[in-house]
Amino acid sequence: xxxxxxxxxxxxxxxxxxxxxxxxxxxxxxxxxxxxxxxxxxxxxxxxxxxxxxxxxxxxxxxxxxxxxxxxxxxxxxxxxxxxxxxxxxxxxxxxxxxxxxxxxxxxxxxxxxxxxxxxxxxxxxxxxxxxxxxxxxxxxxxxxxxxxxxxxxxxxxxxxxxxxxxxxxxxxxxxxxxxxxxxxxxxxxxxxxxxxxxxxxxxxxxxxxxxxxxxxxxxxxxxxxxxxxxxxxxxxxxxxxxxxxxxxxxxxxxxxxxxxxxxxxxxxxxxxxxxxxxxxxxxxxxxxxxxxxxxxxxxxxxxxxxxxxxxxxxxxxxxxxxxxxxxxxxxxxxxxxxxxxxxxxxxxxxxxxxxxxxx
Amino acid sequence: xxxxxxxxxxxxxxxxxxxxxxxxxxxxxxxxxxxxxxxxxxxxxxxxxxxxxxxxxxxxxxxxxxxxxxxxxxxxxxxxxxxxxxxxxxxxxxxxxxxxxxxxxxxxxxxxxxxxxxxxxxxxxxxxxxxxxxxxxxxxxxxxxxxxxxxxxxxxxxxxxxxxxxxxxxxxxxxxxxxxxxxxxxxxxxxxxxxxxxxxxxxxxxxxxxxxxxxxxxxxxxxxxxxxxxxxxxxxxxxxxxxxxxxxxxxxxxxxxxxxxxxxxxxxxxxxxxxxxxxxxxxxxxxxxxxxxxxxxxxxxxxxxxxxxxxxxxxxxxxxxxxxx
Numbered sequence: 001x002x003x004x005x006x007x008x009x010x011x012x013x014x015x016x017x018x019x020x021x022x023x024x025x026x027x028x029x030x031x032x033x034x035x036x037x038x039x040x041x042x043x044x045x046x047x048x049x050x051x052x053x054x055x056x057x058x059x060x061x062x063x064x065x066x067x068x069x070x071x072x073x074x075x076x077x078x079x080x081x082x083x084x085x086x087x088x089x090x091x092x093x094x095x096x097x098x099x100x101x102x103x104x105x106x107x108x109x110x111x112x113x114x115x116x117x118x119x120x121x122x123x124x125x126x127x128x129x130x131x132x133x134x135x136x137x138x139x140x141x142x143x144x145x146x147x148x149x150x151x152x153x154x155x156x157x158x159x160x161x162x163x164x165x166x167x168x169x170x171x172x173x174x175x176x177x178x179x180x181x182x183x184x185x186x187x188x189x190x191x192x193x194x195x196x197x198x199x200x201x202x203x204x205x206x207x208x209x210x211x212x213x214x215x216x217x218x219x220x221x222x223x224x225x226x227x228x229x230x231x232x233x234x235x236x237x238x239x240x241x242x243x244x245x246x247x248x249x250x251x252x253x254x255x256x257x258x259x260x261x262x263x264x265x266x267x268x269x270x271x272x273x274x275x276x277x278x279x280x281x282x283x284x285x286x287x288x289x290x291x292x293x294x295x296x297x298x299x300x301x302x303x304x305x306x307x308x309x310x311x312x313x314x315x316x317x318x319x320x321x322x323x324x325x326x327x328x329x330x331x332x333x334x335x336x337x338x339x340x341x342x343x344x345x346x347x348x349x350x351x352x353x354x355x356x357x358x359x360x
Numbered sequence: 361x362x363x364x365x366x367x368x369x370x371x372x373x374x375x376x377x378x379x380x381x382x383x384x385x386x387x388x389x390x391x392x393x394x395x396x397x398x399x400x401x402x403x404x405x406x407x408x409x410x411x412x413x414x415x416x417x418x419x420x421x422x423x424x425x426x427x428x429x430x431x432x433x434x435x436x437x438x439x440x441x442x443x444x445x446x447x448x449x450x451x452x453x454x455x456x457x458x459x460x461x462x463x464x465x466x467x468x469x470x471x472x473x474x475x476x477x478x479x480x481x482x483x484x485x486x487x488x489x490x491x492x493x494x495x496x497x498x499x500x501x502x503x504x505x506x507x508x509x510x511x512x513x514x515x516x517x518x519x520x521x522x523x524x525x526x527x528x529x530x531x532x533x534x535x536x537x538x539x540x541x542x543x544x545x546x547x548x549x550x551x552x553x554x555x556x557x558x559x560x561x562x563x564x565x566x567x568x569x570x571x572x573x574x575x576x577x578x579x580x581x582x583x584x585x586x587x588x589x590x591x592x593x594x595x596x597x598x599x600x601x602x603x604x605x606x607x608x609x610x611x612x613x614x615x616x617x618x619x620x621x622x623x624x625x626x627x628x629x630x631x632x633x634x635x636x637x638x639x640x641x642x643x644x645x646x647x648x649x650x651x652x653x654x655x656x657x658x659x660x661x662x663x664x665x666x667x668x669x670x671x672x673x674x675x676x677x678x679x680x681x682x683x684x685x
Contacts, residue, residue: 089432122466130432131464138452141422145429152411153433172452175422182417338463339502341470341525344554344601 008216009209014256015236016226020285022293031235035300041082041230042295043309045074045288048098050313051107052261055114058321059265065115068095069261072228075287076192076255077162078102079233083241084160087128089146091139091161094132095192095259099162103129107320117327118334137163137170140189144180147187147250156245160188160237166197168211177218180250187250188240192227194259199273215252227255228285231294258282331358364544367537369511370400370476373518374438376548378408384522385430386413388423388440388476397442398478398537420446424453427473428461437473438522444479444531445488447496458527459502473528474521480533480572481622481669484662490534491659492571492623497529498600498632504528504553505600509574511542513597516551524553533572556603558610562592565679566610568633569620570596573652573670577620580675589683599629607633608640615646616682620675625653647685652678 017026024030033041052071058064070077073095081099084090090103097110104127113120113132121131133139143161150157167173168191180187191211195202208214215222221243225236233255240251260283262268270279295301332354336347343351364372377384386401386408392415395402405413416423420441427437441447447454458471481490497505506521506528508514514532521528559574560581567577574595581591592610596602611617617637619630630651637649652670660668 118466121464122468130469135452135456138425138457141425141453142429142432142457143425144422145426146432147429148426149430149433149435152430152435159429172421172425175417175419176425178417178419179422179426335463338465338467340462340504344504345604346601 009213012210012212012222012224014224014226015232016229017231017235018229018290018294020290022290022297024294029232029235031231031238033234035298037082038295039300039305041078041234042291042301044078044082044102045230045291046306046309047313048074048078049288050310051098051317054314054317056261056265063321064111066094067114067265068263069259069265070095070098072258072260072282072286073192073194074098075230075233075291076190076227076257079230080160080190080237080253080255082234083237085157087155087157089150089157089159090129091143091146091159092129092132093136093139093162093164093167094134095164096132096162100129100132103127105129107316108323111320111324112327115324117330118338119327136167137172137176139163140167140170140176141172141179143187143189144176144183144185147180147185147244148183150186151184155186158186158188158241158244160190162190162192164197165191165193165195165202165205165211166200167191168214169197169205174214174218177215177220177250177252181218181220184247184249186244188237188244189250189252190237191252191254192257193254194257196259196263196270196273198263198268201273210254212252212254220249221251222254223251224254224256227257228287228290230287230291258285333358361543362546363541364511365538365541366508366511366514366532367398367400369515369544370518370532371402371404372544373515373522374401374404375407376519377438377522378404378412380548381436383434383436384412384438385435386438387416387426389416389418389442391415391440396440398534400440400476400532420449421453424450424457427475428453428457428471431471431473432469436522439473439475441475441477443485443489444477444493445491447477447493454503454527454529455500459500462526463502470525471527472525474518474524475527475529476518476532477529478532478534478537480535481659481665482535482572484665485534486662487659492621494531494599495623495628498629499627502527503600504598505531506553506598507531507533507571508597509533509536509571509595511544513551513557513595515544516549517553517597519548520550520553523550528553531571535572536575551597554598554601554603556606557595557597558592558606559595560591560593562590562614564590564614564616565683566592566594566614566617567620567675567679568594568596568607568610568617570599570629571622573620573622576670576672577675579672580679583672583676584679589679591679596629602633602636604636604640607636611637611641612644615644616685617649618652618675618678618682619649620652620670622654622669624656625651626656628653647682650678650682
């Protein structure tokens with residue numbers, strides 16, 4: 001029995017293209033990306049790192065609201081996203097705001113979502129993303145449905161959904177993989193294994209050696225990727241997307257990554273459950289450092305370029321926050337209107353009541 | 361006009377909608393080849409193909425998520441929960457996801473999902489098949505809840521539910537599936553959600569009810585008639601939202617009311633109706649508004665259903681109590 005498990009688990013080796021020193025260690029797997037694409041990937045990662053720093057600082061000043069830090073996970077987030085088409089769907093978890101923004105969701109609205117303003121959920125027309133999911137795993141079964149819908153419509157598009165290592169313990173995770181497999185849905189499941197579900201280490205989540213191997217029981221493809229290696233993450237997602245749109249079904253991608261910051265800015269203290277040594281070990285694998293080394297060797301990245309992105313990010317964030325500050329004060333009468341297409345009697349009466357109250 | 365059982369009327373409504381809107385999809389456990397464990401989807405897969413009417417893996421939560429996802433891509437899902445006692449398995453999808461989709465997106469997205477599900481006591485099922493759990497749904501914002509009591513209502517209400525752009529839980533009382541036939545037009549028609557129906561007019565006491573208790577109430581009304589008490593029976597048909605106008609018009613006319621539900625007493629639809637009557641019609645009342653309900657235990661073992669579920673005698677007793685107050 002044990003031998004069967006070992007045989008399965010041993011097949012899941014971590015897929016890597018760039019070593020920690022930025023050397024190509026897997027030439028044959030190199031994705032077909034232009035120099036401009038490579039620079040754009042770097043630009044997005046730098047931009048997101050600066051945004052994360054600003055968001056943490058804004059949160060501490062009481063100007064942001066709910067925020068789940070992303071530093072460390074840039075390659076997992078932006079590498080998977082870069083493989084998508086504009087028409088593809090994203091069903092994000094609450095940490096996956098960068099993918100939403102690079103898919104067209106305005107930064108101002110991302111800030112409004114953090115602040116708990118209804119305009120933060122009003123996804124613009126043509127931006128195929130859902131609001132960030134709070135319930136761990138709920139988006140996974142929905143992604144099976146969206147991927148199935150795209151397949152039914154004959155679209156050459158996919159639905160990608162994100163969760164973490166903790167999310168892979170939810171019943172909905174297994175149901176989502178199983179449904180998508182049964183219907184050969186156009187779905188890509190990404191588990192960003194950042195090693196801790198708030199405080200609980202991944203080793204305590206499951207007896208399974210990898211999360212990727214959970215694909216096997218569902219009869220779908222699974223791959224474990226070095227989540228600090230943006231090229232490997234991109235290549236794995238790009239292949240998963242190709243498989244999905246050519247009718248070969250869904251893929252589970254596990255990215256091995258790390259969040260440098262706390263779970264969220266709402267009082268989590270990672271020193272209670274992580275050692276400084278572990279932090280240091282993972283910071284050595286940093287996705288930006290690694291990719292920067294790779295690009296510099298190809299003369300595709302310079303300090304000037306980096307500084308330009310840093311400035312651009314800071315300006316964008318400043319402008320977006322300023323715009324978010326201008327959002328209207330929320331009223332109960334606004335919220336009542338979002339409950340049903342036609343208001344039932346109770347809400348009609350309450351609308352009248354609050355209209356009177358709010359006009360005082 | 362055709363004579364149909366309630367289950368035939370339900371099938372007919374789905375057939376109508378599958379025909380009239382190609383975005384309509386019907387799915388759930390055993391609904392395809394097998395036509396549903398109660399045969400509610402009998403023949404539909406054969407007629408409309410496996411693309412439109414299909415089986416799902418056996419996982420209620422997954423079915424709910426599938427429905428939400430299909431709804432987002434432009435389909436109009438009609439999903440079945442094989443028995444409503446299994447709603448606990450899919451409660452997140454229904455209450456936390458579908459019911460909040462419009463709100464969370466500030467009106468951008470909806471979940472135009474119809475959730476069909478059998479429920480109701482008196483047919484001696486194993487546990488968690490027959491429970492009246494509509495009160496859970498009633499406390500959930502963003503969800504409409506429909507419970508038909510006749511074949512005619514079943515068809516018109518189901519067509520309306522499928523066409524509604526918000527999530528609708530449509531509960532089918534198992535005891536009513538085949539217990540009688542009624543006239544059902546073969547052509548399509550709709551019954552507006554949120555509209556009650558006066559199933560019997562009367563002037564002395566209002567009996568406000570829904571589901572299988574409509575029939576127990578009508579039987580009670582006949583007995584009361586023999587004793588010179590004229591009872592009006594209001595079938596709510598949609599329990600969320602309630603048809604407050606019809607309820608109040610009746611109570612203002614009779615001055616006396618009882619609310620009858622098969623569900624347990626605690627925090628149910630009956631309690632809400634009583635509160636609304638208090639708020640709106642207290643000065644019209646000649647007596648307190650009483651409730652006929654099941655006791656606050658877990659739904660009973662199959663052989664205890666007969667003593668647990670309220671019947672027409674309980675209704676007659678309570679009606680007399682308010683009449684003679």
